[in-house]
Each structure stands twice: as C-alpha cells, then as structure tokens.
Amino acid sequence: AIDLGTANTVIIHKGRIVLNQPSIIAIDAKTNKVLAVGKQAELMFGKTHDSIKIVRPLRDGVIADFYVAEQMLGAMIQSVLKRSKILPLNLRIVICVPSGCTEVELRAVRDSAEHTGGREIYIIQEPMAAALGAGxxxxxxxxxxxxxxxxxxxxxxxxxxxxxxxxxxxxxAGDEFTNDIQNYLLQKYDMKVGAVTAEKIKIAVGCASKDLKDAPGEYLVQGASRHSFLPMSVNLSSNEIVDALDRNIxxxxxxxxxxxxxxxxxxxxxxxxxxxxxxxxxxxxxxxxxxxxxxxxxxxxxxxNPLMSVVNGAGKALKDLKNMPFLAIN
Missing domain, CATH: 3.30.420.40 (ATPase, nucleotide binding domain)
Known part of the structure; x- marks a missing residue:
C-alpha cells in the first residue's frame, strides 16, 4: 500500500512500514539520470548547481510531473523490493489519492504505479483511507x-x-503553513529563509492557538536580510507562528x-x-x-499516529479487498 503524498511517500507491506521518505528526487539536468531520491535528495535541496535538478513531482496532492513522479516512485519501490525480497510480478498495490482528483490526475497515478511493476492497482480516496487508519x-x-x-x-x-x-x-495544508512562515519572516523581519528552515520552525514552535499551557519556548532562526544580504538572527515565539498561520487555519x-x-x-x-x-x-x-x-x-x-493514518488505512484495505467495495480497480 502506498501513500504518495506531496511531502512524503510512505509504503507499507504486510502491516509494516518499509519506506517513509520525502517525495523529492534529484536528477542530472543533462541526462535525466536519477541521482538520489527521498532523504538523500532532500539534503541537496537549495544547495545544487546547474547540473542537478531537485524536483518535487507532486503538487497539491496530485502528480504535477508525470515522468519524474514515475522515476521517483519506481526508485522507491525498487529499494523496497531489494530489501524485502518481494517478487515484482506479485505486486498488488493500493494507492491513495485526494478526493478531488480529476480523471486525468487519476490516470497519471495509475500509470505511474503500473509502470513500476504493479500487477493489480487499486485506488482509494485519502479521506476513506485516513478514516480506516484512524480506526x-x-x-x-x-x-x-x-x-x-x-x-x-x-x-x-x-x-x-x-x-x-x-x-x-x-x-x-502543510505546505501552505510552511509558506506562511516564510512570508511572515520576510514581512516582519525582512529575513529570507528556505522551505527546509521554515519546516523546522513549524515543527519546533508551530501552534494554532495562543492560549496553550504547554506552549514551546522561543526558537532561534538564522538567515539573511533580504536587502543587505547580511546574516541575521531572530528569536521567534510560538505566538508569532499563530499569527502567521491564522488566515489559512x-x-x-x-x-x-x-x-x-x-x-x-x-x-x-x-x-x-x-x-x-x-x-x-x-x-x-x-x-x-x-x-x-x-x-x-x-x-x-x-x-x-496521524502521520500514518492514510497509509495504515490503505494497508487495511489491501488486506481485505473483498470487503472494500469503495476501492477503484485499474
């Protein structure tokens, strides 16, 4: 079962998580050869030169770059097959998609899964999978x-x-929250930070309300001034993150x-x-x-375990296909 998410791709096999990696890939700009996927590619993000492209092939929950998504998913599945000794010909895949997917977007997901060696491809809508995973x-x-x-x-x-x-x-969703934090720092402190730094801030001091009893302390953010390009530091409070995220919440x-x-x-x-x-x-x-x-x-x-609700639900559906009439088969 596969949760092909905008931020992370999670694969579960026989009730066990066998892969949990960022949905990101590094490719050679000239040859299109895959250089790295997942965490290894994420380490390169924002630090590459012209010969290397870092791509997030999913946007807003759906495939934005079909060819690159297929390469990423294929590389991830192959890494699982090598470690788990699963025969590719026996692959039966349940893959999660947003409920608002168009037919074109659904076809892109199915084709990507098919081209990685899946024998039977089932589609489950993410809210249904999340509900199953939540019990x-x-x-x-x-x-x-x-x-x-x-x-x-x-x-x-x-x-x-x-x-x-x-x-x-x-x-x-989460990506917009990350953008909100970047924009807040830019507007209030004239500080430029990347998406990786903003994600760390969200995890460290992210809050949705100012009246929390166990609110985290301040978080030191380091970056560059937008105008002077000189280094600067800011101690960011959780209340400021509440302000930054409020509109999208x-x-x-x-x-x-x-x-x-x-x-x-x-x-x-x-x-x-x-x-x-x-x-x-x-x-x-x-x-x-x-x-x-x-x-x-x-x-x-x-x-x-809300992070794994969707993939756990897809795993439950895969175990009990006969009793899951809401699954769409390819």
Whole structure:
C-alpha cells in the first residue's frame, strides 16, 4: 500500500512500514539520470548547481510531473523490493489519492504505479483511507467525519455506509503553513529563509492557538536580510507562528463548517456523538484540535499516529479487498 503524498511517500507491506521518505528526487539536468531520491535528495535541496535538478513531482496532492513522479516512485519501490525480497510480478498495490482528483490526475497515478511493476492497482480516496487508519468503522450505518491535513491538500469528508456522503478537498495544508512562515519572516523581519528552515520552525514552535499551557519556548532562526544580504538572527515565539498561520487555519475551519452544513441531519447527530477526527501531519500542530473544537462546537480528536493514518488505512484495505467495495480497480 502506498501513500504518495506531496511531502512524503510512505509504503507499507504486510502491516509494516518499509519506506517513509520525502517525495523529492534529484536528477542530472543533462541526462535525466536519477541521482538520489527521498532523504538523500532532500539534503541537496537549495544547495545544487546547474547540473542537478531537485524536483518535487507532486503538487497539491496530485502528480504535477508525470515522468519524474514515475522515476521517483519506481526508485522507491525498487529499494523496497531489494530489501524485502518481494517478487515484482506479485505486486498488488493500493494507492491513495485526494478526493478531488480529476480523471486525468487519476490516470497519471495509475500509470505511474503500473509502470513500476504493479500487477493489480487499486485506488482509494485519502479521506476513506485516513478514516480506516484512524480506526473508524466506515461501513457502519453511522456517520463519521474525518479531516486529513496533509502536505498539499486538506481532505474533509463525512463517511457513512462505505461511501463519502460529503467531501471537500482544499489546497491549503502543510505546505501552505510552511509558506506562511516564510512570508511572515520576510514581512516582519525582512529575513529570507528556505522551505527546509521554515519546516523546522513549524515543527519546533508551530501552534494554532495562543492560549496553550504547554506552549514551546522561543526558537532561534538564522538567515539573511533580504536587502543587505547580511546574516541575521531572530528569536521567534510560538505566538508569532499563530499569527502567521491564522488566515489559512481559518480557511480550513470554513471548509469544515461548509461540510457540516451539507451533512444530512441524522448523520450530523452521529458526528456530534462521535466527534470529528483529525489525521495527517497537520493534525500534529499544537492546539489545532482544541481550536477546531471551540470553533465548531463539536469535539475534535487527533487520530493515533496521524502521520500514518492514510497509509495504515490503505494497508487495511489491501488486506481485505473483498470487503472494500469503495476501492477503484485499474
């Protein structure tokens, strides 16, 4: 099972995570030869010369560069096959996609998986996979709401009887949060930082609310002045990150409210009882669940191991294909 995410690609085999790498590839600009993928390629990010291209082939949760995505996925699968001694001819793959994918985008995902040696390719929508991974009974005659905040998209879905009753996919998620931090530093301190530094800031002091009891301390950021190009340092507080992220968090809140407005009354009552479940890396933002709870008036819960909810759910689907009618087969 594969979670081909904008930020990270995760592969699970027989219930065990066999690969968890950044969705990034380094290629030779002249020959298109693959130089590195995953963590090795990420180490090169922002430090290359003209002969090396660093590419993130996924954007907003879908494949933006088909050829490069195929190369990246193929290299990752081959590394797993070598370590795990799995025969390529026996590959049965469940791969996750955002619920808002177009037919063209779905075909790109299927083709990439096929060309890496998959015998049978199944497609599962990310919110359904996230719900399975969070331990929800998606086939029960009962409504559940899942919000999967990934790297490129936030997937918001109401699920009942094995189907998506309501689903919204918005292209505001972890990558936008990273951009928000870069823009905040640029506007307030005239400091330029790269995406890797902004991601570290988000992990270290990222918060969604200013009233946290266990808020992290200040974080020292080093970078260059936009105008003088001289080195500078800033002690950044968690409250400043709240300000930086607030606009996009509000957008996710609005999308959640919109989904609830479209939810049938009986299912709405189920959600009031069961709460809303958060998955994806964005769910780890400090105080986010509590903020959503205050805003929506419905208890919001963070799934156990939210970073792996989607791929774990895809793994569950792969184990029980006969009882997963919502899977689309290639």
């Amino acid at each position: 929800l009974n998606v086939q029960a005659a009962e409504g559940n709401m899942i919000v999967d905040i990934g790297g490129g998209t936030s997937e918001i879905a109401v699920i009942s009887l094995g189907g998506l009753v309501v689903n919204k996919s918005i292209r505001i 509000q957008e996710i809140e609005r999308a959640m409210k919109s989904a609830l407005e479209m939810t049938p009354p009986e299912i709405y009552v189920d959600i009031m009882k069961n709460g809303i479940w958060l998955a994806g890396g964005g769910a780890l933002l400090r105080g986010l669940a509590e903020r959503f709870t205050r805003s929506l008036g419905i208890k919001c819960n963070v799934a156990e």
